[in-house]
Amino acid sequence: MHKDSCVRINPWKFAFVILAIAFAGTAACADGSGDPAVASSDTGKYADKDGNPTYKVSEDGTVDWYTYSGFRRYHSDCHVCHGPNGEGSSYAPALAESLKTLSYVDFNNVVTNGRKNVDAANDKVMPSFAENSNVMCFLDDIYVYLRARANGAIPGGRPPKHEDKPEAAKQAENSCTGVK
Amino acid sequence: MKKYLILTTSVFGLLAVQNLAARADAALDLLAKDPKQWVMQQGDDANTRYSKLNQINASNAGKLQVAWTFSTGVLRGHEGGPLVVGDTMYVHTPFPNTVYALDLNNEGKILWKYEPRQDPNVIPIMCCDTVNRGVAYADGKIFLHQADTTLVALDAKTGAKVWSVMDGEAGKGQSGTDAPFVYKDKVLVGVSGGEFGVRGWISAYNIKDGKLAWRGFSEGPDSDTLIDPVKTTSLGKPVGPDSSTSTWQGDQWKIGGGATWGWYSYDPQLNLVYYGSGNPSTWNPVQRPGDNRWSMSIWARDLDTGAVKWVYQMTPHDEWDFDGVNEMILSDQTINGAPRKLLTHFDRNGFGYTLDRATGELLVAEKFDPVVNWATKVDMDKSSKTYGRPLVVDAYSTQHNGEDTNSKGICPAALGTKDEQPAAYSPDTQLFYVPTNHVCMDYEPYKVSYTAGQAYVGAAVAMYPPKGETNMGNFIAWDGKTGKIVWSNKEQFSAWGGALATAGGVVFYGTLEGYLKAVDAKTGKELYKFKTPSGIIGNVMTYEHGGKQYVAVLSGVGGWAGIGLAAGLLQPENAAAWHGAVDQGKLPTKDKTVDTAGLGAVGGYAGLASYTSLGGTLTVFALPNQ
Numbered sequence: 096m097h098k099d100s101c102v103r104i105n106p107w108k109f110a111f112v113i114l115a116i117a118f119a120g121t122a123a124c125a126d127g128s129g130d131p132a133v134a135s136s137d138t139g140k141y142a143d144k145d146g147n148p149t150y151k152v153s154e155d156g157t158v159d160w161y162t163y164s165g166f167r168r169y170h171s172d173c174h175v176c177h178g179p180n181g182e183g184s185s186y187a188p189a190l191a192e193s194l195k196t197l198s199y200v201d202f203n204n205v206v207t208n209g210r211k212n213v214d215a216a217n218d219k220v221m222p223s224f225a226e227n228s229n230v231m232c233f234l235d236d237i238y239v240y241l242r243a244r245a246n247g248a249i250p251g252g253r254p255p256k257h258e259d260k261p262e263a264a265k266q267a268e269n270s271c272t273g274v275k
Numbered sequence: 276m277k278k279y280l281i282l283t284t285s286v287f288g289l290l291a292v293q294n295l296a297a298r299a300d301a302a303l304d305l306l307a308k309d310p311k312q313w314v315m316q317q318g319d320d321a322n323t324r325y326s327k328l329n330q331i332n333a334s335n336a337g338k339l340q341v342a343w344t345f346s347t348g349v350l351r352g353h354e355g356g357p358l359v360v361g362d363t364m365y366v367h368t369p370f371p372n373t374v375y376a377l378d379l380n381n382e383g384k385i386l387w388k389y390e391p392r393q394d395p396n397v398i399p400i401m402c403c404d405t406v407n408r409g410v411a412y413a414d415g416k417i418f419l420h421q422a423d424t425t426l427v428a429l430d431a432k433t434g435a436k437v438w439s440v441m442d443g444e445a446g447k448g449q450s451g452t453d454a455p456f457v458y459k460d461k462v463l464v465g466v467s468g469g470e471f472g473v474r475g476w477i478s479a480y481n482i483k484d485g486k487l488a489w490r491g492f493s494e495g496p497d498s499d500t501l502i503d504p505v506k507t508t509s510l511g512k513p514v515g516p517d518s519s520t521s522t523w524q525g526d527q528w529k530i531g532g533g534a535t536w537g538w539y540s541y542d543p544q545l546n547l548v549y550y551g552s553g554n555p556s557t558w559n560p561v562q563r564p565g566d567n568r569w570s571m572s573i574w575a576r577d578l579d580t581g582a583v584k585w586v587y588q589m590t591p592h593d594e595w596d597f598d599g600v601n602e603m604i605l606s607d608q609t610i611n612g613a614p615r616k617l618l619t620h621f622d623r624n625g626f627g628y629t630l631d632r633a634t635g636e637l638l639v640a641e642k643f644d645p646v647v648n649w650a651t652k653v654d655m656d657k658s659s660k661t662y663g664r665p666l667v668v669d670a671y672s673t674q675h676n677g678e679d680t681n682s683k684g685i686c687p688a689a690l691g692t693k694d695e696q697p698a699a700y701s702p703d704t705q706l707f708y709v710p711t712n713h714v715c716m717d718y719e720p721y722k723v724s725y726t727a728g729q730a731y732v733g734a735a736v737a738m739y740p741p742k743g744e745t746n747m748g749n750f751i752a753w754d755g756k757t758g759k760i761v762w763s764n765k766e767q768f769s770a771w772g773g774a775l776a777t778a779g780g781v782v783f784y785g786t787l788e789g790y791l792k793a794v795d796a797k798t799g800k801e802l803y804k805f806k807t808p809s810g811i812i813g814n815v816m817t818y819e820h821g822g823k824q825y826v827a828v829l830s831g832v833g834g835w836a837g838i839g840l841a842a843g844l845l846q847p848e849n850a851a852a853w854h855g856a857v858d859q860g861k862l863p864t865k866d867k868t869v870d871t872a873g874l875g876a877v878g879g880y881a882g883l884a885s886y887t888s889l890g891g892t893l894t895v896f897a898l899p900n901q
Contacts, residue, residue, distance in 0.1 A: 167721060170735035171558075175403055175470065179737065185833045185889055186351055186404055213395045218351070218370060222399035227729040253681065253717065253737055272724050 126245050127197040139261035141239075147199040148235040150243035156256055158249060160264055163257035165240025168233040172224075180251030181244045187219065194238075194245035202238055206230065232271035303413045303457065304543075306360065310778075311819035313359045316409045316454045317697065318775075318816070321605035322540040324699035325776045326817045330824035331898060332779035336793040336802040339896045342825060343383055344808075347891035349373065352812055352833020354695065355409025355454055356773070357893060359818040360431065365412065366893055369833070370398060370405035370422045376434060379820045387434035393423045397445045400471060400728065403835035406452050406812075408538075408695070413457035414482050420464045424451040426480060428462075438485035442466065442478050448728045449473050453536040458548060458578055461488055465535030469553040469598065472530035472731040475570075477539075477550065479581060489581035493533025493552040493569055494519045500569065500583065501576070507583045508635060510663045514586070522566040522591075530725050531563070532556035533570040537600030538697050542616070545633055547575045547584055549605070549618055553598035559720035559733035560674040566591040571599040573620060573628070575635060585635030590624050591664060594673040595649060595718060596689035596734070597624035602697045605632060608705055610756050619755040621698055621709050623691025624665070626653055629755045637663055641758030643693075643751065644711060646686040646741045673718050673734070681719040681735075688716035688738040690835055694771065697814060698753075701776035704796050706761055707753040708782045710770030715741050750774075750784055750792075752799060762799040768883055771836040772828065773814025785811025785828050787836055788886040791894065793826075807894045810887040812836055823897055831891035832883070 124131055133151050134144040139160050143149045151159040170179065176187035183189030194202065209223035224230040230237070243249045306314040310327035318324045331339065347353065349368040358365045363386065364377040371393060376386040398405055401422060411418040416428040416437055424443035429436055442464055443449035448471025456463045461479040469475065475493040480486060492499040497517065504516040520528055534553035541548050552574065555567035571590040576583050590597045604619045618632035625647030629639035640653035649672075650665035669675045671685045690712055698709040716738045723733035740747050748766035753759070772785030780796045787810040793803040810832025817826045 167719065167735040170737070171721075171723070171732045172730050175730070175732075176399070184404075209399075211395065218395065218398060218405070220395050220398040222396070222729075224729070226726045228726065229723045229730070229733075253735075272722070 124246050126195050126242060127201065128199045128242070131242055131246050131248070138263045139258055140235075140263070148239050148242075150239045150248060152243065152248050156254070158243070158254040158257050159239075160258045160260050161236045161239050162243050162249070163254050164233060164260075164264070165236035165238065166254055168229070169237050169240055172227070172230050173237065181241050182251065187221075190241045191244035194241045199238060203234060206234060206237075228272045232268060312361065313357075313816045313818045314412050315457075316355055316358070316411065316814070317538055317540070317602070320458060320541040320543065322538055322602050322697065323604060323606070323702075323776070324697060324774060324814070325701050325778075327778045328817055328819055328824045329777065329779040330819070331777065331781055331793075331817075331826065333781055333795050333802060335898055336779070336781045338898055339793065339803045339805070339826070340899055341805065342895045342897040344895065345375075345377065345383055345893040347373070347375070347829070347831065347893065349831070349891045350889040351831070351891075352404040352406045352836070353829040353831030353891045354406045354812050354814070354834055356814040356816045356829055357827055358410060358412055359816075359820070360412050362820070363431070364827075365410055365417055365431075366829070367407055367410050367419065368891055369407050369831075370401070372407055372419060372421045374410055374417060374419055374429065374434070376417075376431070389419070389429055389434045391419075391421055391425065391427065393421055393425075394445065397423045397450055400445060400448045401450050401452065401467070404833045406834050408452060408454040408536075411455040411457050411462065413462070416482065418455040418457065418462050418482075420451040420453060420455045422450055422452070424449055424466065426451075426455060426462070426464050426485070428482070428485060440480060440485045440487070446728050447471070447473065448731075454538070456539045456541070457482060458541040458543075461578060463539060463548065465537070465539075465550065467534050467536040469532040469534040469556055470558075470730055470732055471728065472532065472556045472725050473534060474529060474531055475533035475535045475552055477535045477576075479578070491576060491581040491583070493535065493572070494523070494528040494531040494567075496520055501581045502569075502583045502586070508585045509587055511634065511636060519568045522568040524564045527563045528567075530556060530731065531567060531570060534598070535600065537695060538602035540603045540605050540618075541578065542605055542632060545616075546578050547632070548578050549603035549632065550574055551599035551601060551603065551620065551622075553600045554593050554596045557723050557725075557731050557733035558596055559678065559723060560592060560594040561678045561720060562722060562733065563592075567593065571597065573599065573603065573618070573630065573635075575632065587630065587635055587637065587663065589622050589626070589628065589665070592674065594667075594720075595624070595685060596736075597622065597691060599623070601691075601693055601695065604698060604700050604707065606700050606702070606705075606755070608756055610638065617755065619700070619707060621693045621707075621711075621753075623687070623693065624649070625687045625692035626650075626665070627709075627753055627755065627758055629758065639755065639758040643709060643753055643760065644687065644713060644749065646713065646715065647692060648684070648686045673720050678721050679719065681717050683717045684715060684742070685718055686715040686741055687712060688714040689718070689736050690714060690738070690769070694769075694835065696771050696812070697773040699774040699776040699782065701782070701796055703778060703780070704752075705754070705756070706796070707755055708774040708776055708784070708796070709751050709753050710772060710774055710784050711749045711751060712769040712771075713741060713744065713746055713748050714738050714769065748787075750794070750799070752796075764794065764799050764801070769836055771834065772811040775815035775817060775826070777817060783815040783817075783826055783828075785813060785815060785830065787811070787832065787883055789830055789832070791815070791826075791828050791896065805894075805896070808892045809890045810836070810883065825895050825897050827893060827895045829891065829893055832887050832889060
C-alpha cells in the first residue's frame with residue numbers, strides 16, 4: 096500500500112487532512128488487521144469493527160489509556176532492540192512498519208512464541224515473551240500503540256495527554272502481573 | 276578421535292608451560308612494553324591506550340592514507356579492536372564471535388579462523404546488540420569471551436582450542452560482551468545482563484588450564500562479594516559486616532544487577548585489579564529501597580585472591596541507569612606537590628573521578644560535561660554525613676518523583692556522559708582524551724515483575740540533545756588532577772569510539788558517522804579525517820611493522836548507539852510533532868514557548884541512518900611511502 100493512500104487522523108496535521116480529503120477523496124486506513132477505526136468501546140478500551148484492539152486519538156492529541164500504556168511498555172521491554180517509537184534499530188525491524196502488514200493474531204503469535212532468522216546473512220532472533228508478564232499482561236497495550244504508529248496516527252515520542260487509567264486496567268494489571 | 280588427539284596435544288602443552296605462569300606474564304609485560312606491538316585491548320595494564328610510537332606526528336598526520344582493509348563478514352556492532360602480537364594481527368567480531376589471525380608479513384592473509392558454535396538464543400538476551408569487546412593474548416594463547424559466556428583459550432599459532440569453560444548461564448539472561456583481561460597467571464572476565472536481573476560478578480581463571488581461581492559478586496553476603504568487614508574500606512573506613520545485603524530490601528539483591536562488562540586495569544606493584552559495577556536492577560528505583568551496594572561502584576581487588584581492598588559507590592540507589600562499568604585509567608601524577616598513584620574514571624553519571632588507587636581516597640569529582648544536572652556536586656567534605664555522595668536534585672530524582680511520573684530533562688541520559696568507549700591518557704601532556712555523549716532524557720519508572728531470562732527494566736526512557744544544542748557528543752581533553760576540561764570538540768553524534776593517544780602528539784578516535792579522526796593532543800585541532808565504510812564504535816590502536824607505523828580501527832555501527840540508527844533516538848521532530856498535536860488542545864502559552872525554544876535549535880538534526888549503514892570492516896592507515 097502506498098504510504099499516502101491512507102487518510103491519517105493525526106490531529107497535528109488536521110488541517111492538511113481536511114485538504115487531503117477534499118482532493119484525494121476518502122481512502123480508508125488499513126493495516127495488517129484492517130481498518131483501525133474505532134467501532135466499539137468498553138470502559139476505555141477500544142476495538143475496530145472486527146473486534147481487534149485499536150487506538151483512539153482525540154482531536155486535542157489525547158490518546159486512550161492503552162495506547163499510552165503501550166508507549167511505556169514498549170519503551171521498557173521492546174525498544175532496546177526495536178528502537179524508539181517502533182522505528183527499528185541496526186539489528187531489529189521497525190515495528191511501526193511491520194504492523195502495516197502484520198495482523199493482530201500474527202503479532203500475538205510472534206511475541207508469544209518468538210521468531211528466528213539465522214543464516215549466512217542474518218542473525219536475528221526474537222525471543223519468546225510467553226513467560227514475561229511485563230510484556231504478556233500488556234500485549235494489547237503494546238499492539239494498539241504500535242498500530243497507532245503504523246497508521247501514522249501519533250508521532251514518535253511520549254503522548255503528552257492520555258485518558259485516565261480505567262479501573263478495569265488497574266484490576267487487570269494487578270491480577271495479571273501479581274505486582275501490587 | 277580428533278578431539279582426543281587435540282586433548283592429548285593440549286595436555287603435553289600444559290605440561291610444558293606448568294609452573295611457568297609468572298614467566299608467561301613477564302613475557303607479556305615485555306611485549307606490552309614494545310610499542311611496535313599492541314598485545315592488550317587497552318595497550319597496557321594501566322588502561323592508558325597510549326603508544327610510544329611517534330612516526331605519525333602533528334605535522335604529518337594530515338598525509339595519512341588507507342594502507343589496507345579487511346571485511347569481518349559480520350554486520351552487527353563492532354566494539355573493541357584488533358591485537359598485534361609479533362607479525363600476526365588478531366581480529367574479532369560480534370556474535371558469532373569469529374576470530375581471525377592475519378599474517379602481517381603476507382598482506383593480511385588469513386592464517387586461521389575460529390568460529391564457535393553458539394546457541395543463537397543468546398542473541399535476544401544481549402540487551403544492546405551482540406557486541407564483543409575483543410580478545411586477549413598471553414602465554415601463546417588467544418582468549419575469547421563468547422556471547423554465551425564461554426571463555427575459550429585458543430592456540431595463538433593455530434587457532435586450536437586449548438581449553439574452554441562456561442562462566443555463566445545464558446538461560447538466565449547472562450551474556451558475555453567484555454574482553455578477557457590477563458594479569459600475571461590469571462585471566463579475568465565479567466558478565467553482562469543488568470537489564471535481566473543478573474547479579475554481577477567477576478571470575479578469575481588460571482591461564483594454564485582454565486580452572487576457576489576465584490569469583491567475586493557485586494552484591495550479596497560478604498562470602499560472595501569477598502569483602503572483609505574490617506579490612507575492606509570505603510572512603511577510608513572499614514565497610515562493616517553485610518555491607519551489601521544491609522542496603523537492600525529482602526532478597527532483591529539476588530536479582531540486583533551490578534554487571535561487570537567494562538575495561539579492567541591492574542597495578543602490578545599493589546597487585547590490585549580495578550573495575551566498575553553496573554546498574555542495580557530493576558531500573559525502577561522505587562522497587563529497590565536502599566543504597567543497593569555494591570552496584571555502581573569502583574572496585575579494587577587483590578589479583579591472587581579476589582579479596583576487596585577498597586570499594587567506592589559513586590551512585591548510591593541509582594535512579595537513572597548510570598552504570599559504573601566504564602574503564603579505570605591508572606596514572607602517576609603530582610597533585611599539590613606530592614606524587615600520587617591515581618585512578619581516573621569517567622562515569623556514566625557525568626562525573627570524572629580521580630582517586631588514590633592504593634587507598635581509595637577520593638581526590639577529585641567534577642562534571643566532565645557542563646550540562647550534567649541530576650546532582651549539583653559530589654560532597655567532598657570529609658566531615659559531612661553525605662561525604663562522597665552525589666547531592667541529587669529533587670526535580671531530576673525519579674525516586675523522589677515516584678513511579679508512573681515522567682521526570683523530564685535529566686542530563687545525562689541513561690547512556691551516560693560516557694558509555695563503554697574508553698578514554699586515553701598521555702603521560703606527555705598529562706591529559707585524558709575522552710569521547711563523550713551529550714544527551715539528556717525523560718525517565719519514567721514503573722512496577723515490573725522478574726522472570727529469569729527475561730528483560731527486567733521497568734522504566735520508559737526518551738533521549739534527546741540538551742536544549743538549544745545541535746551536537747550529541749563532544750571529544751574532550753581533561754585534566755584529572757583538577758577536574759577541568761582543557762579543550763572540547765563538538766561531535767554531531769555521540770563519540771562512541773575508543774581513543775588512542777600517541778607520543779607523536781596525535782590523538783585518534785572514531786565517530787558514529789564513520790570518521791577516523793586525528794587531532795592535535797595539545798589543542799584538539801583536527802589534523803586528518805577519513806570516512807570508513809560504517810560508523811565507528813570500536814577502539815583505535817596502533818602498531819609498527821616493517822619500520823612503518825600503522826593506525827587501525829574496526830568500523831561497524833551498532834551497539835546501544837545503533838538503536839539511534841532508526842532516526843528515532845534523539846530526534847526532536849517527534850517532540851515537535853506532539854507539540855503541534857497538543858497545541859490544538861490549547862496548551863498554556865508558557866509551555867509552548869519553552870518547548871519550541873529548545874526544539875528550534877536542533878531542528879536541523881538528522882538521524883544517523885542518513886550517514887552510515889551496517890558492516891564490519893577493519894581499516895588500517897599509514898603515511899605514504901617516501
